[in-house]
Amino acid sequence: MKIEGHALEHFYGHEQVLRGVDVVIEPGSFTAIIGESGSGKTTLLSLLSTLLQPTKGAVTYDGKSLGELGNIDRFRREHIGFVFQFHYLISYLTLRENIALAALDPSLVDPLLGELGIEKLARRYSDEVSGGERQRAAIARALINHPSVVFADEPTGNLDTKNALGVYELFKRFSHEGTGFVVASHDKKIADYADIIIEMEDGIVKQIHK
Numbered sequence: 001m002k003i004e005g006h007a008l009e010h011f012y013g014h015e016q017v018l019r020g021v022d023v024v025i026e027p028g029s030f031t032a033i034i035g036e037s038g039s040g041k042t043t044l045l046s047l048l049s050t051l052l053q054p055t056k057g058a059v060t061y062d063g064k065s066l067g068e069l070g071n072i073d074r075f076r077r078e079h080i081g082f083v084f085q086f087h088y089l090i091s092y093l094t095l096r097e098n099i100a101l102a103a104l105d106p107s108l109v110d111p112l113l114g115e116l117g118i119e120k121l122a123r124r125y126s127d128e129v130s131g132g133e134r135q136r137a138a139i140a141r142a143l144i145n146h147p148s149v150v151f152a153d154e155p156t157g158n159l160d161t162k163n164a165l166g167v168y169e170l171f172k173r174f175s176h177e178g179t180g181f182v183v184a185s186h187d188k189k190i191a192d193y194a195d196i197i198i199e200m201e202d203g204i205v206k207q208i209h210k
């Protein structure tokens with residue numbers, strides 16, 4: 001799915017935090033949004049991922065505006081995956097049950113756990129595995145329904161360098177198989193893995209590196 005942001009402006013109250021942003025997210029690409037704290041990364045990611053409506057401008061999905069997509073819950077469920085800094089796994093369910101809960105086709109859960117290298121941990125609870133393993137489970141949950149695109153906000157914010165690089169490797173691998181990733185991050189190392197880097201500064205796109 002091609003996602004385009006057109007002349008995006010966003011205000012929180014009177015404070016303008018995006019000042020005219022044009023971006024194109026190509027289908028199946030791994031796009032990183034980087035920049036200093038407060039530059040507008042999370043706001044831009046939220047606008048592109050349907051979680052927030054722009055004050056001005058529009059986001060389109062294969063040329064359609066949000067209003068033309070039909071039922072928004074269904075659109076999100078069928079096309080979008082989300083990963084956040086915190087995993088948001090349910091602590092009373094095992095990793096496998098957390099992923100199965102989100103799955104439209106439960107028979108896909110075990111193969112995906114294998115692909116992500118956490119099949120041996122499937123029956124453990126989230127407080128019985130490492131931070132990197134928990135985040136892999138959260139990524140599995142985001143991927144389980146084969147979304148067109150996964151949006152991730154600081155997905156490695158709680159991870160050490162080794163685990164963070166492992167997460168970028170995963171995104172790169174799945175993007176080669178056709179899933180798009182749009183990832184907001186403080187971490188400049190993500191640039192070694194992403195296809196496109198959108199660098200934000202003070203509410204505008206400073207530069208786009210390919």
Ligand SMILES: Nc1ncnc2c1ncn2[C@@H]1O[C@H](COP(=O)(O)OP(=O)(O)OP(=O)(O)O)[C@@H](O)[C@H]1O
Pocket residue numbers: 012013015017035036037038039040041042043044184186
């Ligand atoms: N809900 C909100 N209400 C008011 N101001 C907000 C809100 N969310 C963000 N802001 C402000 O908007 C600006 C951009 O925030 P945003 O979270 O998009 O930046 P960021 O680049 O993701 O920052 P960080 O890397 O620290 O997460 C900041 O000045 C922030 O204080």
